[in-house]
Amino acid sequence: xxxxxxxxxxxxxxxxxxxxxxxxxxxxxxxxxxxxxxxxxxxxxxxxxxxxxxxxxxxxxxxxxxxxxxxxxxxxxxxxxxxxxxxxxxxxxxxxxxxxxxxxxxxxxxxxxxxxxxxxxxxxxx
Amino acid sequence: xxxxxxxxxxxxxxxxxxxxxxxxxxxxxxxxxxxxxxxxxxxxxxxxxxxxxxxxxxxxxxxxxxxxxxxxxxxxxxxxxxxxxxxxxxxxxxxxxxxxxxxxxxxxxxxxxxxxxxxxxxxxxx
Numbered sequence: 001x002x003x004x005x006x007x008x009x010x011x012x013x014x015x016x017x018x019x020x021x022x023x024x025x026x027x028x029x030x031x032x033x034x035x036x037x038x039x040x041x042x043x044x045x046x047x048x049x050x051x052x053x054x055x056x057x058x059x060x061x062x063x064x065x066x067x068x069x070x071x072x073x074x075x076x077x078x079x080x081x082x083x084x085x086x087x088x089x090x091x092x093x094x095x096x097x098x099x100x101x102x103x104x105x106x107x108x109x110x111x112x113x114x115x116x117x118x119x120x121x122x123x124x125x126x
Numbered sequence: 127x128x129x130x131x132x133x134x135x136x137x138x139x140x141x142x143x144x145x146x147x148x149x150x151x152x153x154x155x156x157x158x159x160x161x162x163x164x165x166x167x168x169x170x171x172x173x174x175x176x177x178x179x180x181x182x183x184x185x186x187x188x189x190x191x192x193x194x195x196x197x198x199x200x201x202x203x204x205x206x207x208x209x210x211x212x213x214x215x216x217x218x219x220x221x222x223x224x225x226x227x228x229x230x231x232x233x234x235x236x237x238x239x240x241x242x243x244x245x246x247x248x249x250x251x252x
Contacts (some may be wrong), residue, residue: 010153011152013228014230021149021232023147025137025138025184025194027136027137056151056192057190058184058185058191059184060135060184064135064183064184065184066182066184068149068230094240094242099241100137100239100242102137102138102140102238103140104196104234105235107232110230111229111230112228112229113228116220116225
């Protein structure tokens with residue numbers, strides 16, 4: 001429940017398939033009042049959803065943004081999709097914050113990850 | 127084959143499920159020589175893959191990047207995964223361009239999209 005991404009920049013890891021992912025791609029409107037607060041609140045809420053595995057976000061300055069959220073199973077994802085505050089935020093998003101968005105929900109069948117081996121920076125044994 | 131994303135900023139649309147998506151999340155290293163050329167070449171190549179539906183990318187300046195590519199079916203995605211130049215680029219990415227990455231491949235079961243209705247800007251009938 002607390003393996004949500006932390007401050008150090010690192011992709012969400014690969015989990016054991018199957019799991020679920022929701023890809024939410026957006027272009028924002030010019031009317032962003034209240035967005036930051038709601039976004040922070042949703043991030044807090046999703047971490048409380050049993051089966052939430054993690055999420056990550058990238059944003060082209062002034063352009064496209066992509067958020068991907070990972071869930072252990074379809075039930076976990078459904079719990080998030082049906083959460084009352086989340087639904088209210090979706091509605092407000094359509095009315096105010098987004099020019100356009102697409103949501104793709106998929107069952108992950110395969111995943112892998114790569115992390116560069118640490119160079120000999122001498123950070124140990126000093 | 128040419129419905130890849132164009133210049134105007136717009137999310138890749140929702141397609142009729144099922145289809146496939148590959149989410150590739152990266153943190154780049156400091157060694158980026160040759161990346162731009164290879165990236166442009168791969169973008170050209172993937173558009174030639176039968177069953178490629180589109181791709182989109184967002185990049186936090188100096189941080190996480192997310193690329194999502196959409197394919198009609200698992201075969202189309204496999205063709206891309208096995209493409210010789212793509213495989214060579216993956217190898218070079220691990221050696222040079224990436225600090226870390228994760229790839230999640232999933233079968234899209236559900237999707238939807240939203241596009242804000244155009245306001246009355248009077249762009250028609252003038």
